Amino acid sequence: MTQKPKALDHTEAVKMGKSCVCFITRKAARCITQFYDEMLRPTGIRSTQLTLLTTIKILGPVSVKRMAEVVVMDRSTLARNLKPLDRQGLIRIEPGEDLRERIVSLTPPGLEKWKEAYFIWGQAQAQIKDRLGQEGLDTLFANLSELVSLTRNR
Numbered sequence: 585m586t587q588k589p590k591a592l593d594h595t596e597a598v599k600m601g602k603s604c605v606c607f608i609t610r611k612a613a614r615c616i617t618q619f620y621d622e623m624l625r626p627t628g629i630r631s632t633q634l635t636l637l638t639t640i641k642i643l644g645p646v647s648v649k650r651m652a653e654v655v656v657m658d659r660s661t662l663a664r665n666l667k668p669l670d671r672q673g674l675i676r677i678e679p680g681e682d683l684r685e686r687i688v689s690l691t692p693p694g695l696e697k698w699k700e701a702y703f704i705w706g707q708a709q710a711q712i713k714d715r716l717g718q719e720g721l722d723t724l725f726a727n728l729s730e731l732v733s734l735t736r737n738r
Contacts, residue, residue, distance in 0.1 A: 605731070623708040627701045633669055634705060636662075637690065637698045640675060645689040647680055656732075669694070
């Protein structure tokens with residue numbers, strides 16, 4: 585005979601909200617994104633777009649499939665996020681050797697936009713580092729990397 589679960593009350597919801605790794609990291613991610621977006625506003629691009637431009641800058645011409653793996657995004661979501669950058673002329677998306685493959689590269693205006701945003705990104709980074717300190721940042725990065733490893737390798 586299966587037991588009926590007990591009724592969950594407000595206390596359990598509060599406990600979950602204070603201890604849920606997913607809830608807390610998503611909340612933190614939204615706050616951090618808003619902070620960087622506000623800093624980057626003069627460039628006309630958002631932090632999510634800067635992340636994609638930086639990934640392309642690091643990897644050089646890269647397939648959408650590989651890029652999706654690196655940024656931990658499904659290909660259709662990545663494709664939707666690349667469209668505005670393509671429309672703005674910041675990236676080029678071309679067929680690869682296999683016609684199903686798409687290769688993404690920075691355009692000269694994309695590289696200039698990345699450089700402009702990089703300067704402001706550095707200011708945002710400095711503000712956070714000033715508040716957390718290098719040790720705090722190192723601990724944060726180590727803990728987040730561990731979380732990624734734990735959840736990717738289930």
